[in-house]
Amino acid sequence: MKKDKLLKLVKKHRTPLFIIDHDIIRENYRRFKKALPGVQAYYAIKANSEPEIIKTLFNEGASFDVASYNEFIEVYNLIDKWREKKKEFFIWDKIIFSNTIKDRETLKKINKYKPLVTYDNMDELKKIKENCKKAGLILRLKVPDIGSQVEMASKFGAEPRDASNLIKKAFDLGLKVEGLSFHVGSQCTNFENYVSALSITSKIFNESRKKGYELDIIDIGGGFPVLYDGNVPRFEKLAEILNQEFKRLFPEDTQIIAEPGRFFVATTAVLVSEIIGKARRNGKIFYHINDGVYHTFSGVVYDHWIPNFHSFKKGKRQICAVVGQTCDSFDKISLAEHLPQNLQIGDYLYTENIGAYSTASSTKFNGFEGAKILHINN
Numbered sequence: 022m023k024k025d026k027l028l029k030l031v032k033k034h035r036t037p038l039f040i041i042d043h044d045i046i047r048e049n050y051r052r053f054k055k056a057l058p059g060v061q062a063y064y065a066i067k068a069n070s071e072p073e074i075i076k077t078l079f080n081e082g083a084s085f086d087v088a089s090y091n092e093f094i095e096v097y098n099l100i101d102k103w104r105e106k107k108k109e110f111f112i113w114d115k116i117i118f119s120n121t122i123k124d125r126e127t128l129k130k131i132n133k134y135k136p137l138v139t140y141d142n143m144d145e146l147k148k149i150k151e152n153c154k155k156a157g158l159i160l161r162l163k164v165p166d167i168g169s170q171v172e173m174a175s176k177f178g179a180e181p182r183d184a185s186n187l188i189k190k191a192f193d194l195g196l197k198v199e200g201l202s203f204h205v206g207s208q209c210t211n212f213e214n215y216v217s218a219l220s221i222t223s224k225i226f227n228e229s230r231k232k233g234y235e236l237d238i239i240d241i242g243g244g245f246p247v248l249y250d251g252n253v254p255r256f257e258k259l260a261e262i263l264n265q266e267f268k269r270l271f272p273e274d275t276q277i278i279a280e281p282g283r284f285f286v287a288t289t290a291v292l293v294s295e296i297i298g299k300a301r302r303n304g305k306i307f308y309h310i311n312d313g314v315y316h317t318f319s320g321v322v323y324d325h326w327i328p329n330f331h332s333f334k335k336g337k338r339q340i341c342a343v344v345g346q347t348c349d350s351f352d353k354i355s356l357a358e359h360l361p362q363n364l365q366i367g368d369y370l371y372t373e374n375i376g377a378y379s380t381a382s383s384t385k386f387n388g389f390e391g392a393k394i395l396h397i398n399n
Contacts, residue, residue: 024333027293027371030395036295036369037312037392039380041069043077043399045289050081053245053281056260059267063117065243065282066092068377073396074286075099084115086243086280090127093118109134113157117240119202119280121145121161121177128152139202139240141179143190150194157199158191159240160184162225164218169206169244170325178203184225188234200238200276201226207283207324209244212259216266223270230272238276245284249327249374256284283377290376292317292392296368297346306341306362310370313345313352315386317379321354324378328355330370336361343370347387 022042031038053062063086064078072095075085079099087093096116100108118131118138122145128138132153140146141161149156163178179187184201191198201222205214222239229236241263246253267277294317298309312318320326330343341360345352360370383391 022291024371027291028333028369031293031369034393034395036293037310037317038293039290039317039375039392039394040293041071041074041286041290041376041394041396041399043073043289043396046074046077046285047081049285049288050078050083052256053284056257057263057277057279059264059277060241061276061278063115063119063278063280064285065119065280066095067381068282069286069290069379069381070095071380071394071396072098073399074289077399078285084117084278086117086119086282088118088120090130093131112136117159117278117280119159119161119240119242123148123153125152128156132156137199140187140191141177143187146187146191146194146196150196154196156196158196159200159202159238160187160191160198161202161204162218162222164203164205164221165214166204166206166209166244167214168209168211169214170208172206173204174206181221181225185228188225188229188236192234198229198234198236200236200240202240202242204242204280205244207244208246208249210246210254212254212262214244215241215259215263219263219266219270226271226275237274238278239271240278240280243280243282243284245279245281247283247287247374247377249287287377288374290374290379292372292375292379294370294372294392296364296366296370299364299366302342305356306339306360308341308343308358308360308364308370309346310343310354311346311389312392313347314354315345315347315349315352316383316389317375317392318345318354318372319382319384320375320378323382326378329372329374330355330358330360331373332361332364333369333371334361334364336363338362346389349387
């Protein structure tokens with residue numbers, strides 16, 4: 022977005038202002054579908070749960086990955102007035118509960134919809150049997166996530182050596198396992214992770230079919246790389262590898278699904294913040310802004326995201342610190358930003374590619390409200 026347009030929006034709406042461009046959401050979704058035409062894309066709502074984003078992707082034909090009952094309801098509200106059979110088919114076909122651990126109340130609430138749910142351990146199987154026996158099951162496997170921005174293997178996924186037993190136990194309980202899933206870690210730039218994960222998964226999948234278990238879904242999770250900078254390999258390169266591996270490793274009737282989150286929304290948002298204080302500490306300029314790591318920059322903490330700042334004004338640049346508005350000294354967004362040294366209180370900074378894992382994990386710490394969210398082209 023051009024700087025003059027950003028400044029016009031700031032003049033009207035004030036700061037901090039979080040601007041989401043829905044044209045980019047649609048562009049990212051269509052880019053994914055073009056590169057992976059045989060993959061059903063379930064948007065991982067956790068990346069950014071704004072209802073307007075969900076609606077835009079719903080209108081594009083996306084499916085949805087939900088982690089909780091509240092996220093499920095965000096999607097359900099869009100189909101609430103549909104006929105019951107049409108509604109049930111949508112939930113069965115286009116929603117997956119990919120959180121491997123679900124509380125009993127959630128399972129009881131969703132049982133009537135015959136949902137697709139994941140599991141990775143025996144206790145979860147028993148819980149599903151008791152509270153959501155109509156569900157279709159996806160066994161999540163532990164796979165390599167080397168070099169990914171956010172690793173997953175330490176918390177999720179059954180060991181591949183345990184997979185056969187977990188599949189058998191599910192069927193012994195009268196449940197139906199429909200497929201296998203994995204996640205190579207968020208913002209995965211090491212494409213070998215996907216190759217290894219598909220190899221591991223295909224062996225278990227094909228062996229299970231030989232034993233008579235009618236598995237037909239492979240869920241490749243998320244982790245698709247966003248071009249935060251020029252060092253990130255292009256998604257199309259990964260898609261080419263994936264398409265070749267799908268064809269090589271799995272039967273033609275296998276249904277491939279994925280859970281992109283960051284990939285759809287990261288590049289869609291710009292944040293404009295305001296400098297509310299300026300100080301020199303140990304020889305370095307500190308710009309204090311009206312946002313921070315407890316708010317829109319929460320991704321710095323939770324997502325290992327590297328922030329970026331740009332100024333509207335020109336001037337001689339030097340390494341500066343940009344820190345948040347709270348009274349906590351932990352609230353340092355960046356200590357090494359190359360910014361003009363002549364910026365003053367009341368000047369603005371803008372941050373790009375901040376659409377994922379930002380407002381979604383924002384708090385109201387210290388009593389500060391989060392950024393105002395503005396949707397354009399929706």
